[in-house]
Amino acid sequence: MFDSLSDRLTSALRKLSGRGVLRPEDVEATLREVRMALLEADVNYKVVHDELVEMLGANTEGLRWAPAPPTLVMLAGVQGSGKTTTAVKLALWARRQGRQPMVVALDLRRPAAIDQLRVLAKQEQVDFHSGSGAVETIAREAVAEAR
Missing domain, CATH: 1.20.120.140 (SRP54, nucleotide-binding domain)
Structure with a gap:
């Protein structure tokens, strides 16, 4: 049962x-x-x-925005747990809050995940950033672009 x-x-x-x-x-x-x-x-x-x-979490706490943009949010989870769609949903929510969200592809071992994020971001007209090389480098480039 x-x-x-x-x-x-x-x-x-x-x-x-x-x-x-x-x-x-x-x-x-x-x-x-x-x-x-x-x-x-x-x-x-x-x-x-x-x-x-x-x-x-019975007592939820809202997202705390950084005093100076950008505010960084990292999503972690097992493959197939919904991180990609959640990232775009969070970006849409942030846009409704008056923010300028950007999603960044850092799962470099899974090109299909990068493509999926790119497609969803384009579909929802959310800024998208990806690159090649070290994850740290791509992340730093994205933060610089977001500023």
């Missing part, structure tokens, strides 16, 4: 992670799928919700 529930929850959440722009109706559809999976597995939805809120 646990494997079936785990598969259904994973499937529902994967549908969100691959989207360039997350719409409220996407979140609602996923939440419906999660609720149904929990109900069918006879799991109390409120208990799971409360535990997830506690685990993920």
Whole structure:
């Protein structure tokens, strides 16, 4: 039973992670799928919700912008965890906050990830930076460009 529930929850959440722009109706559809999976597995939805809120951080703190731009944000995670789409979503959010975001490709071992970030950034009209050579060099160039 646990494997079936785990598969259904994973499937529902994967549908969100691959989207360039997350719409409220996407979140609602996923939440419906999660609720149904929990109900069918006879799991109390409120208990799971409360535990997830506690685990993920009941007391959230907003992003603290650097006093002088740029503000740097690094995303880390295993392959396929949604870093690329999250980076562009964060950039869109920053733009709505009146900022001028830039996404920087530093995963040099995965050219496909760089291409995906480039495509998503272009699609959403977000500044993009990449380069060749050492990660540190590319990062320094991006910071200089952002200033």
